Structure formats: structure tokens, C-alpha cells
Amino acid sequence: MIKKLLIANRGEISVRIIRACRDLGIKTVAIYSEADRRALPVLMADEAVLIGPPPAAESYLCIDKIVDAALQTGADAVHPGYGFLAENAEFAAACLGAGLNFVGPPARAIGSMGDKIAARQMMEDSGVPVIPGSREPITDVAEIIPLAKKAGFPILLKAVAGGGGKGMRVVHCADEIQTALEGASSEAKSAFGDGRVFWEKYLEHPRHIEIQILADKHGNIIHLNERECSIQRRHQKVIEESPSPIMTADLRRQMGEAAIAAARACGYINAGTVEFLVDTERKFYFLEMNTRLQVEHPVTELVTGLDLVKAQLLVAAGEELPYQQDQITPHGHAIEFRIYAEDPKNNFLPSPGTLSVYREPHGPGIRLDAGTYEGAEVPIYYDPLIAELAVWGETREEAINRAIRALEEYKIAGVATTIKFHCWALKHPLFRSGDISTHFVDEHFESITGCLDIDENALRPLALAAAIYEYRRAKKKTAAPPTGRRNLNWKVNGRRLSLRSISGPGGRS
Ligand code: MV4
Numbered sequence: 001m002i003k004k005l006l007i008a009n010r011g012e013i014s015v016r017i018i019r020a021c022r023d024l025g026i027k028t029v030a031i032y033s034e035a036d037r038r039a040l041p042v043l044m045a046d047e048a049v050l051i052g053p054p055p056a057a058e059s060y061l062c063i064d065k066i067v068d069a070a071l072q073t074g075a076d077a078v079h080p081g082y083g084f085l086a087e088n089a090e091f092a093a094a095c096l097g098a099g100l101n102f103v104g105p106p107a108r109a110i111g112s113m114g115d116k117i118a119a120r121q122m123m124e125d126s127g128v129p130v131i132p133g134s135r136e137p138i139t140d141v142a143e144i145i146p147l148a149k150k151a152g153f154p155i156l157l158k159a160v161a162g163g164g165g166k167g168m169r170v171v172h173c174a175d176e177i178q179t180a181l182e183g184a185s186s187e188a189k190s191a192f193g194d195g196r197v198f199w200e201k202y203l204e205h206p207r208h209i210e211i212q213i214l215a216d217k218h219g220n221i222i223h224l225n226e227r228e229c230s231i232q233r234r235h236q237k238v239i240e241e242s243p244s245p246i247m248t249a250d251l252r253r254q255m256g257e258a259a260i261a262a263a264r265a266c267g268y269i270n271a272g273t274v275e276f277l278v279d280t281e282r283k284f285y286f287l288e289m290n291t292r293l294q295v296e297h298p299v300t301e302l303v304t305g306l307d308l309v310k311a312q313l314l315v316a317a318g319e320e321l322p323y324q325q326d327q328i329t330p331h332g333h334a335i336e337f338r339i340y341a342e343d344p345k346n347n348f349l350p351s352p353g354t355l356s357v358y359r360e361p362h363g364p365g366i367r368l369d370a371g372t373y374e375g376a377e378v379p380i381y382y383d384p385l386i387a388e389l390a391v392w393g394e395t396r397e398e399a400i401n402r403a404i405r406a407l408e409e410y411k412i413a414g415v416a417t418t419i420k421f422h423c424w425a426l427k428h429p430l431f432r433s434g435d436i437s438t439h440f441v442d443e444h445f446e447s448i449t450g451c452l453d454i455d456e457n458a459l460r461p462l463a464l465a466a467a468i469y470e471y472r473r474a475k476k477k478t479a480a481p482p483t484g485r486r487n488l489n490w491k492v493n494g495r496r497l498s499l500r501s502i503s504g505p506g507g508r509s
Contacts, residue, residue, distance in 0.1 A: 001317050002026050002077040002101060006070040007041065008091075009081030010060060012371030012387055013293075014041035017079050020309035029073045031066060033059035035379040040371050047073055054381040060084045063091050067098045077101035077316060079309075083383065086292040087114065103316040105291045109266045113289040117160045117198045119266075123286045126265040128258045131277070131285040133200030138181060144199060145174045151201040157181060159188035160196035163288075165235040167191060170202055205437040206277040208232070209244050209284070211259035212300045214311055215268050216321045223256040224300050224308075225330050227273075231425060233348065233441045238418070239425060240296035241335040242303050245396065245434025246282065255284055256325075262289060271297075271312050295338065298367055298390040302334035333399040334392045337407070341384035343416035352380040356414035357462040361406035365392040365399070374466070378415055386417065396434070400426055413463050421445075 004027040007014045014030060018041060021028045030045035035054035042048040049069040052059035059065070061084055070078055078095045080103070085091040092107040104110070113119050117137060124130045132151040137160055138144055148155045148171075157180055159167030167188030169180035181197060189195035212224040228244035229237045243252075259274035266289070273294055275287040297308045306323075315321065342348040358374035370387035378384050391406055393399030407423050425431050428444060 002103075002313055004029065004046075004073070004075045005077045005079055005103070005313070006031065006066070006073065006075040006100075007045070007079050007081065008060070008066050009079075009084055009086075010036055010039060010041060010371070010382065011385060012369050013081040013083075013295075015044060015371050016369055017081065017309055018044050020307060020313060023307070024310060024313060026313065029069065029075050031060070031069055033381070035377075035381050038376065040373055040376065049073060054379065056084065056382065060382075063088075063094050066091075067094050067100070070095075070100050071098060075100065077103055077313075079103040079312070080292065082292050082295055087290070089114065101316050103270065103312050104293075105268050105270050105272060109268045109272075110291045112266045113291050115160060116158060116162050116288060117196075119288060120198075120286070122265050123262055126261050128262050128265070128286045129284060131200040131203065131287075134198045137196040137198050141177050141181060145177065148174070148177070148199065154202040154204075155199050156202040157184040157197050157199050159184065159192060159194070160198060161188060161192035161194040167197065171199075203277050203279050203285070205439060206230075206279055207244070207246065207436070208237075208275065208287070208438055209247075209255070209278050210273045210275045210290075211255055212297070212308075213259050213263045213268070213272050213274060214308075214315070214321060215263050215270060215272070216315045217269055217318055218320050220321045220324075221260045221263050221268070222321060222323065222325045222328060223259050224304050224306065224328055225252065226255065227296055227299050228436075229296065230436045230438050231431070231440055232438060233445075236338075237296065238338050238441070239335065239422065240299050241333065241396075241399075242299045243330070243333065245436075246278070248282075251282060251284070258284070258286070262286060270315050271308050295385075295388060296336050298369060298388060299334045299336045302367060302390055302392045303330040303332060304328060305331070332392055332394050333396045334390055335396075335399050335403055336388055336390040337403065337422045338385060338418065339387045339389055339410070339412075339422075340418045341378040341386055341415040342418055344418055344421040345416070348418070350380070350384045351416035352378045352384060353415040354378075355386075355412060356466055357411055358414075359409075359411040359462065360387075361389070361409035363406075363409075365402045366390075366406050367392070384415075386412070386415075400432065411462055 005021055006029040007017050018028045028045040030041040030048040031051045032042045032048055033052055033054050051065045078100050080086040087110055089107040089111040092102045095102040120130050121135055154170050154172045157169040167184045169184045171177050171180045184197045185195040207230045209226050209228050211226050215221040226244050227240050227242045229240045231239035262274045271293050273290040276284045277287050278284045301308055341351045343351045354377050355374055360368050367390040368387055391399050391403045393402050404426050407419050410419055
């Protein structure tokens, strides 16, 4: 079994992984940048290693520094979390090369899914449905015109190295192809250093439904049902749920089998997700595979009762999956909300700053994965995710009502948040009826400014209490330690946490 794990990430996902390690008796090493000296994972991990200045390119993206930190602290494994280096085949290979167990798929599987046209070909050859389109990158526009006409306009041009919607262009007729191709290609070239583009028939109002899979090193692969992720904004998911409102037992079986075939085709091991687009006739098509643990994994954990991070660690250690497909028996309905420090009143502009008030919701059916605490900073350097709020109910309706209750209980001041945006979505008749597509936010979010007005009166007593507390503390201790230390006063492993003992590389011991 893994004895000591380095977590190559920050924020809530690092906290999530530390929790699984504590449950399993695995020691933890956090890494942190200068912007994250007082971050929650640094306080919670057994050891913490400073790896560089705030910009991710000089810290959380530095393969050499991270591998060094693991070797220096005697870690035997590395968990990449999501984002940063999580889908970097070079990082997975570097860990293995240094004798570290990488808690994720083989570098080969990461690489084969990063090339979207190679992935498409591999899926087509394995009998996984793909959207009608090209098997090769576009070289000659004249060649594809008859093929696109046959598939039917509109078509969508996509970057081979794509992701996040960069290098995509919808094309409505043959005359538009050349210009769109030039635009997509130059955008892809500057974003990914690879200007190759391919095409697919454009699905107009698809749902985004993904299947969670788990694969061990002994050839066992199971799926853990779907998550519906259609509620997104600019290719960022904002609400995810399971089961999907449109799922049937038959469709689930077919999509589950396709996801397992996809994983088998690329030699996948560990936790992964196969994304599908589902059209209005409930036909499903492979979109891409995410070769990592995802932000929305708690949704699956709530309905299946499994611990996906624990499963990842056991699989990485070489154990067989402890369950078979027929032992996966989901129960109830889960919905997750990404709580961002972004301003929905101002086009979701990031809103970094200090969480002067931070009160979490609790109670039946509520799970909160937060990477922060009252008084902590949301730095400007990274994705401004504060927390994931996941709710569970016997039914979708109960989950929605609990979600509204939890979001109203959640009090944050000091930064703008997406909490009120979620309340708007939950109260929208189309969301309530489950009639959603990937265009839901774009098509319906204009008209709600009234709903977004934050109830300043409700927050005033909390802000006042926090201010009085800070004032008294400052008066008592003139040479006070940095904010966020004294008031935590946490003990972990029987030890009071002290930031003073966290120094540069090598960490505390
Ligand atoms: C599509 C599509 C419609 N038709 N492909 C967006 C990101 C990239 N990973 C693939 N994406 C899409 N591919 C075809 N053939 C629509 C999207 C799409 C989308 C997909 C999933 C979730 C949100 C989305 C938002 C806009 C477009």
C-alpha cells in the first residue's frame, strides 16, 4: 500500500485527497506556492513543501520541482488532482521515472486521449459511437465539402489538440469553411502550439452526459453511472447531477458499455470519465475522455456511496476493484454546485479577495468540499473556486429543495460569489422540469438581475461580528501572528498546527 502521498495540487481537491489519506492511514505531503502559505491543505497535510512563486508556471506546473519535493520528503506516490498537471503525460512519466507511483492512468492513455482525432479514430474502431465527421485533420477544404454536405450542415470545426472550446467554429455552409478553418487553425496554433483542425456534424441542442469509470491493473473495468453536466458557461461546468433527468435503464446500460469499451481501447487504469453528447432523440456520441478525477466526482460518490479517491489509491497500489458491476446500486439524486469567487452581476468576472465572512451550510443531505476558511484569501493567480456544494435527496425534487435551503444558508462576504446564480437556476422552470441543454445559461441567464441582489442586511451582523473579533484580537496581540493562524488553533495528529515550522523545501517534520 502507499505510505506517503504527495498531492500535486492546491485548494479543495488537495483537501479532499488529504481526507481520503487520513481515512486510509496514508501520510500526506502538500505542495504550495508563495500565494498559498496559509491555505487549508498546507494546514491539514502532515508536511508541506514550498515549491515556488505564485504563478502556476513557476510552481504548480513545474514537473521537476514537484518530483524533487516528493523524493525529498520520502513520498512513494503522487496524486495530481485535477487541472494543473493532471492530464500531462510527461508528468505521469516523470513520476514513474523517479520511482513514484502515479495515482492516475498510464502516460500512454493520457496521451492518446489528448489527441482528439486519434481518440475519435480509436473509439470508432472500438465500436463506440462517434459524431459523423472526419477521420483525419483537414488538409484540403475541397475534399471535405461533399462529405460535409452528406453529413448535413451546420458542421463544427474542432482543434485536434482541443479542449475548453478553443479553436472551435460552427460552419453553416460550404462557402464559410475556408475562413472558419483559418480562424480555428490560428486560434488552435496559439493556444496549443498545434494548428490541426478536424470537423464533425454540429449537434444543435445536445446534453452533456458523462460516465464515470473505474479500472484496475487486472483488467477489471466498471462504470458508476452518469452525471448530467449540461449546465455550463463558456465551457466551464457549473451544475452537475446524477441521475440525468433523461436517463433510462436501457440508455444507461448502452452508455455504460460504451464507456467501458472506450476505457479498454486506450488501456485505461484508475478513475476516468467518458464524456458524451446526447441529441434530442437520445442518441449518444463519444465526445472526449477525461483522464483524471473530476471536480464533480462527489455527485457520483453521493449516489453510489463509494469513495472515488480511496478507489484511486487502492487501484494505484495494485489492488483489484472490490466491487463488480452488479454491486453498484445507486440511490437517490445528487446535485453539485461550483461556488466560485466570480461576480454574476458583472459577467462572472473573477472576484479575488479575503473571505471576511464565511459560514457553511450543514444538515441532512449536504456535503461541502471547500478548500478555504473564514479569513483566508482567494488568490488572483488561480481558478477562483471556493468550494463545491453537493446535495443529496431521495428524489430530484427533494435535492433541489435542499439545494435552495443550503445555498440560502451559505454566507460569504468579502468576495462576490456564484451562490445567487445557482438559486436562480434552481428556481427556473426549465431546470425544474429537467429540460436543459448546453445552451441553458446562454439562452436564459439575462433576465434575472433582480434575483441576484444580495441581501446585504442579512450579512451585516456577520460582517460586524467578524470585524469586532479581528479588532479585539489585534488589540490583544500587537505582535500578532499572521491572520488565519491563531484563530484556527487546530490540532492534527495530536499536534497543534504551527505555520512557523513550515519552511522552504523540506517542509516541516
Ligand atoms: C460539439 C458540440 C456540438 N456538436 N461537437 C465543447 C467543448 C469541446 N470539448 C466539445 N464541445 C462541443 N462539441 C459537436 N459535434 C457542442 C459542444 C459544446 C459543448 C459540449 C459540452 C458541454 C458544453 C458545450 C458548450 C458548447 C459547445
